Amino acid sequence: MKIGVLGTGMVGKTIARKLVGLGHEVMMGSRTADHEGAAEWVASAGERASQGTFADAAAFGQFVFNCTAGAASIDALGSARAEDLAGKTLVDVANPLDFSQGMPPSLFVCNTDSLAEQIQRAFPEARVVKTLNTVNHEVMVDPARVPGGHDVFVCGNDEAAKAQVVELLRSFGWPAEHIVDLGDITAARGTEAHLLLWLRLRGTLGTGHFNVGVVR
């Protein structure tokens, strides 16, 4: 499948590398078509990897991952043409982190709204699915890095898009019984707010290689 990955940070690179490894064609999108970080990634990732602007990557992908910084996500997606997002599954992995008050960061939107909902409202024809934002980038694509049973959440308004994302998550190594569908996109208020707990846990545990499991 052709997949556009928007964002050249650790999350974007990690997901893009995993997707290439799984046999997908991946275009990494950034502010400029010749972004140096993306070029390094392309050089090391083989012939199925390419780079372009955010707009190029959105147009390229049948599937689009938003791995940009949360505060930049709406702008990055907005540089794509509306028809290049319309009808596509847009996997939103970003968190609305606000570093302006120091560490640990707070969130620039939460409680009665979420970044995922802002994106869905800004791009109503995209099929936004929020997932993976509750784990460290290495755990995202290699859940076995954390031993035992632990969960990843998905939410979104389009059931078919969620089913596609679940399939992709399974190809990343997430067992079906550990992919928890929380319902519509407003559930992102919960999974994004989880960052406030996640950041404290990272501080306490001294590692990002952890996750939570739902026990019932």
Next chain:
Amino acid sequence: MKIGVLGTGMVGKTIARKLVGLGHEVMMGSRTADHEGAAEWVASAGERASQGTFADAAAFGQFVFNCTAGAASIDALGSARAEDLAGKTLVDVANPLDFSQGMPPSLFVCNTDSLAEQIQRAFPEARVVKTLNTVNHEVMVDPARVPGGHDVFVCGNDEAAKAQVVELLRSFGWPAEHIVDLGDITAARGTEAHLLLWLRLRGTLGTGHFNVGVVR
């Protein structure tokens, strides 16, 4: 030990009953000294149980539990005399739930502040410890209701108060290795925000008898 339990809802009654069962003397506090719900509880809970106003219960306890509705907590605690809270461990179990926008509720404070911090600021001589607010009232006092390993969080500025609360949690049945100390009281931003995820999980799972476990 003498313990004051403020709040006569399900959480207050469940915790008060557990404490009496463990041999503690418990006074349940409510807005009025003859609150009917508290009277019913006292009648069924035996000779170690009594009732009074919020102020009476705060004065009575060497330990004070805040089990009032989050929106009413500051007022309820404020009806106690300052010296009746000074130096005491105040276990804050409440959540800042805002039902004004319908279900599921949102939070009236979160992200850069928390109810626990509001309480600590309002009563600076109390030793506030936030805990148990991330689980259903029945799970609070009987963690084995949820099988397997799952965690409860504590946070607060006073290490000695936290140690007392950890001991009490162990007497409730929480294994030491499943009591996670997240640091100072600002970590309540994380555990209170967890409600936004918890509420979605309850909707998805159809039960409140679940919890999360931290897996590393």
